[in-house]
Amino acid sequence: MEGEYVLSRYLIASDVVSPDHHPDPSRLLFASRTGKSLLIKEKTYQRLLAGEFAKMDEATLRQLREDEVLVPPTRDEFRDMLEKNQQAISEVGTLSLTLQPTANCQLGCVYCGQQHVKKNLDDDTSARIVARIMDTLRRKPYAKLAINWYGGEPILALKQIEDISGRLIKQCGQAGVHFFASMVSNGLSLKPDVYLRLQRHRVNSFQITLDGIGQAHDLMRPVKAGGGSFDIILQNLVDVTGMPEFSANRSGVTIRININRHNQGKVADLIDLLAERGLAARNVGLDFRPVVDWGGNQADRDSLPAADFAALEIGWTQHAIRRGFEFDRILPARTIAPCMVVMPDAEVYDAYGNIYPCYEFPYTPKYDAPKYKIGHIRSIDQVRNDKAVTREWYADIQTGMSPCPRCPLFPVCGGGCAKLWYNGETGCPSFKLNLPERLVLDYWMRKRQRASEPAPAIA
Known part of the structure; x- marks a missing residue:
């Protein structure tokens, strides 16, 4: 056995824990190659570290091989995982695209790097984008088309969204391609009637x-015309998620909370208020994020140190769970890509017809240079930049520009935010610094909820 399998490098272990039903000292082990966690006795863990596999029973060895704690010997496990990712990417059956139909927005968020102007997609550009999308669907065997509406504030281009969606839905139906959509919105205009118009065009998922609450939020996300935005957005959320159509259509909302030193103390208050308004029971999730630099605007100057944010995130998550919010995953899942940047056909279209590899590039002065663009919708067939910045992340990741080849979490991260690494910043997700705590939280959640697939106890 010792010669057939070796201990994977892609493992994270918790500190020793003693579950009530398990008298022996044990650890929780996270195998990032599969995104699975296991409860494992301390003596077995020490045998793993020592390579004493012959002292383990066959059932234990079988489980460890299935979860890829033990793997066949290889010269370079990182390169193996990278090749698996690239192979899986070539077989993806969903074409995912981001459309930014307007450069306009009502808010002047303190951390936003975009320059907003009153510019929406014109009819000719819209028609060209639809034609390009359908051409891609004809050339490759995609079974699904996923559109994410982004901005600016996309609802300010609602007519364009309805027009483009209507044409795509019709043509996808004729081609046998399933169409669905999501939206990133500031929520200021997401009234019940607007939700119904969007839902008729297959938009069922919103971020x-x-x-924070009240003034804490309003200082971060003020309305350009004056006044606060919090009360309006919260009431919109309450109204829309309370509609019978919202539950009938299985719509969902993720509330993103961008956090720095100024509003960190209001996160728990926000969780409490959202729970009191009934949102925890309405398919509403929470996503805690640190404020980061956006296009060289130094928005991260007031951000918390990464370790401090990671520690607080665990507390916020626990508090949200106590208040009734559910989390799809506490532990990160196995992923083949950090985001859209490495997907060969994934593109971002802005209101001017520019095509980008990353949805944070449009309307941001720093990223207006040609090296950040794949091309333009009117000339993409003649002039195409396949080496746009971030597009070759899976090649550049091997050159030492980040510590990813040495990180045990690469299989569930894919490198994090490529844009940040290219900017000379750290693109690691927060779970890199709180994974052991997440392991324990995930275990106790599953034990409490009696999930159908609890973490198996390994002898």
Whole structure:
């Protein structure tokens, strides 16, 4: 056995824990190659570290091989995982695209790097984008088309969204391609009637930001015309999620909370208020994020140190769970890509017809240079930049520009935010610094909820 398998490098272990039903000292082990966690006795863990596999029973060895704690010997496990990712990417059956139909927005968020102007997609550009999308669907065997509406504030281009969606839905139906859509919105205009118009065009998933309660949020996300945005957005959320159509259509909302030193003390208050308004029971999730630099605007100057944020995130998550919010995953899942940047056909279209590899590039002065663009919708067939910045992340990741080849979490991270690494910043997700705590939280959640697939106890 010792010669057939070796201990994977892609493992994270918790400190020793003693579950009530398990008298022996044990650890929780996270195998990032599969995104699975296991409860494992301390003596077995020490045998793993020592390579004493012959002292383990066959059932234990079988489980460890299935979860890829033990793997066949290889010269370079990182390169193996990278090749698996690239192979899986070539077989993806969903074409995912981001459309930014307007450069306009009502808010002047303190951390936003975009320059907003009153510019929406014109009819000719819209028609060209639809034609390009359908051409891609004809050339490759995609079974699904996923559109994410982004901005600016996309609802300010609602007519364009309805027009483009209507044409795509019709043509996808004729081609046998399933169409669905999501939206990142500031929530200021997401009234019940607007939700119904969007839902008729297959938009069922929304991300909306609230950065604390009342003044804490309003200082971060003020309305350009004057006044606060918090009360309006919260009421919209309550109204829309309370509609019978919202539950009938299985719509969902993720509330993103961007956090720095100024609003960190209001996160728990926001969780409490959202729970009191009934949102925890309405398919509403929470996503805690640190404020980061956006296009060289130094928005991260007031951000918390990464370790401090990671520690607080565990507390916020626990508090949200106590208040009734559910989290799809506490532990990160196995992923083949950090985001859209490495997907060969994934593109971002802005209101001017520019095509980018990253949805944070449009309307941001720093990223207006040609090296950040794949091309333009009117000339993409003649002039195409396949080496746009971030597009070759899976090649550049091997050159030492980040510590990813040495990180045990690469299989569930894919490198994090490529844009940040290219900017000379750290693109690691927060779970890199709180994974052991997440392991324990995930275990106790599953034990409490009696999930159908609890972490198996390994002898």
